[in-house]
Amino acid sequence: MNIVSTYTWCQFAPAFALVGLAALLILADALLPRLPKRIYACTGAVGTFVAAYYLYTGSPSNFLGCIAAIATGLSLLLAFDYKKISCESIAGAGNEEGTGEFYALPLVACAGILCLTQARDLVMLFVSLEVVTLTSYVLAGYFRRNQGSIEAGIKYLVLGALSTGILVYGTAWYFGMVGSFNIGPEIVLSALKGGVAGTPQLAVGFMLATALLFAGALFKVGAAPMHVWIPDVYQGAPTPTTAFLAVASKTAGFIVLCALALPFAPFCAPGSIIGKIIVWSFAIIAAATLIIGNLGALRQTNLKRLLGYSSIAQAGFIVVFFLNINPLMVNLVGQYLLAYALATLAAFYAIAMIRIQRGSEEIAAFRGLGKSNPRTAFLITVCFASLAGVPLTMGFMVKMYSFVAAITAIGNWCGICWLLPIMVITAATGFYYYFKIIRAMYWEKAQPGEKALQVPVCTGIVLTLCALALIYLGTMPLLLIMS
């Protein structure tokens, strides 16, 4: 077996830079214990933003990687605001000892995601994905004085290990069927035709490998049936980590899913058997994800858990794009992820602010914000309205694209027309649970003694920018240029 590298070093330049930065930060943590940890968060965030800019301007511009890098940077900044709680849950109140890695590890994970965007074979895909996952295990369980965080870490570790196993198994089957780790249309074509020997059994084995690989990717994405880890882990993990998992890690999952699904594009013409199988599978996955995510969210009172379900629900809308597998699909997935990322990150900033100042992550803790902090309440309203899909926000535009994708697919495959009513009903339920927060802010009165919130600088800036971007991109959608 002769493995020829198809990669160049400079493809991975931003990833290396981030790993280097992370190594520097960890060294600094060991050698200069007096250095305030906030500097780490800021340095890391600046590093990821520079990487994001490099990716956006590079050719071809790497939009999904860019979203992941920005999301990592923003979750680092969130960690910056979250310092008080971090210290309490790690080494005791006011003690910054041992919190350094908390700011350095996301950089490594981000580097993993950036490698992922360049992967053209399963080995690269697997290794990069594991870089992301392994760091996430550590981050999820980082708050060692916090029961929930430890529980989240363990659950994530066990279920994540299961998904890794599935991924490895799938990779093995893949190699066994086609004799290569490469993922490309020509390999899919040859495998589905029965390979060199022309044995039809090969196609079944190949599809089995595909199913296993898809399962691994769906785990990261948080789509049914691999979604079960999400609510518990999101609720328990430290808020900055949850923000990272909800946006950056999810983006990584979609990068993998796109990479795995795109080779099937030539086979998805109306009428083909493979196309029917793939479209039906994705339709069922999307429907199950939408139902579980949206309907499961109805009863939640903890906002972090609610956002966990919300992330499942939004993943369902993104999976709908996979009903029409073609290169344009990546754009749509990217747009949806951007809308989701902006609103969700802003929501996590709001949660962190509430958690620090009111000591609670319940929806009820948002009560009275409309009176006491009208501007902040408005910004939060914009973000949740965008998640729900209110017109004039970007959330509406991308949800509309999702519906358009579903209708186009139904035009090709009439059999999946049941998906549309499910999408309508689940989108409507979204309004119910997202508006719970808005209702709490405007219709419920603050309890006596509750003061107006002090909005930290970072939170204020991020909330404002996210809300403005959501409105701007929602009213001028074509300004969003992607290659």
Added chain:
Amino acid sequence: MNMIHNLPWLFLLLPLVVAAIDWVCLNKHPRLAATLSLLSAAGTLGLCIAYLTGLQTGTPDTYTWMPSSLEQLNLHLGLLMDPMAMRMMLVVTGIGLLVHFFSIGYMKGDSSNLSRYYAGLSIFMFSMSTIVLASNLAMTFIGWEMVGFSSYLLIGHWFDKDSAADAAKKAFITNRVGDFGFLLGILLTLGLFGTMNFADMSGKAAGIAPAVLTVTIICLFCGAVGKSAQFPLHVWLPDAMEGPTPVSALIHAATMVAAGVYMLVRLQVSMGAEAFTETACCIIASVGAITAVLAAIMAVQQDDIKRILAYSTLSQLGYMVMAVGLLAGEAAMFHLYTHAWFKALLFLGAGAIIVCCHHEQDIWKMGGLSKRMPLTVLCFMMGTCALIAIPGFSGFFSKEAILEAALAKYPVFFWVGAGVAALTTFYMLRLCIVAFMGPAREHGAEHAKEAGFTMALPLLVLAVMAIISGYGFIANDLVPANGFHAHGFELGLPFYASMGSLVVGILLAVAIYGLGGRTKDPLAGNCISKALRNRLYIDALYDKVLIGGLQQGFAHLMQFLDSYIIRGILCQGIMWLTVRIGYLCSWIQCGSLRAYTLITGIGLVILVLLLAFQF
């Protein structure tokens, strides 16, 4: 990046941004809000003048909102910058600026939230500019609804007064009735012409059956009936006078109510006159003529100075719509343009008088104002002269153009026009004689003083425009019609007829009201006067039959459907099911790691079965 070709977007963005700032940030700083709004109006006016005097920046970009796979279904936001639009912008921004300026004096000392008022004015400027510059019907419709919204806000500015809140509601709902037809018309146009862009419509009318075309045009006309307050939807305009007077001048006299006429002429220009079938034209012209006559008759017995002017606006709008129906778009736009200046002048003059008489609006409680506020009264008289078409004033030229067009096409409309002209002269002179001459009848009028500088300056500017704007050397460059050319004045039947009606009107007014000696209306007290004062019972009829009868009956039916079928079966049923499934979903999420692993495993098996074993 060179963005200079997008400079015209400032026409829309400047007022929109200012409105947002006024509304959100400047609630406690009315002065700053006023300054910003004034500056934005001045900025757009300056931009408009620059474009009219030859500034060229190339074609502005068109934005596509909600791209769709079918090109004709795309919603474009584009600017149409032809002379007609730019000259209309001059009228809008010019009068807009003067009204902003006037408002500073008029609203001084008002206890309501003035930032909200100026934000409303700015958002109106944005909406009106959207209508004027729209490159397609969809964008026109957006502006159409937005002016309705801003008009709602401004009529109801003093919302703690019941009558103002009711008037705002009435205006909005009446307009919605018309807009429903307009929307149908837009959809029909899209279906028949295959496009909503004004630029692509020409020549496509030829292949369409006349009956269908008539229906389309009439549906589109419904929009104008609502917005330009034509019979039978005219009822909202007199009530809209509950708003602050500068608002009445800007929105309910000069610009917004003229939008219907502008839209019709725009359609006539882009679809071609052949799209306006004979039947459609007859209906449009008749509606215009009926409105002109009814409004003029009702104006004769009004006592409120603003309401007299409101009815006169209705009647003049009737003239314009009639001209559109006579396929004389140029004459309609000419009258729109002169009317905008002199009617704004009359309203602002009335506003100055109202303020100086301590918010007295009844003309029978005024009197003798010509001695106490001569400048204002002089300006007001200039407006009156233009309105009653005294030769040499702007209104004369434009009314003459309409009468000539009517005589050439349907003489019956010519005689209607001449009759309305006599009525116009009569009721305007009644207003002037009663309010300005003779002794003061109440305290307010006795202590009236000349209006301040901020109010006097706009009046002077508008008075000049009311006199000169009709002459060819100005009109040729400013009338909002593509390639307008004022043709020479000639003696003929139209001239004699309008002179005749002018003389009749003057003689009647002087004979009945003398020279200001009367203290009450000699025509009042009989049943005709009562009917006229009650607006010929049209409003009462609507209240009883439409709102009380039809609407209530329909509402009961809908309520039955809604509460039993839609809410009971559909909503509650689906909700019940949804919530149960939701419970199930969150019950599965019990927290047990073993259960989670099991679910993941089962899911994996299903996935493998789905993908791999379906061959």
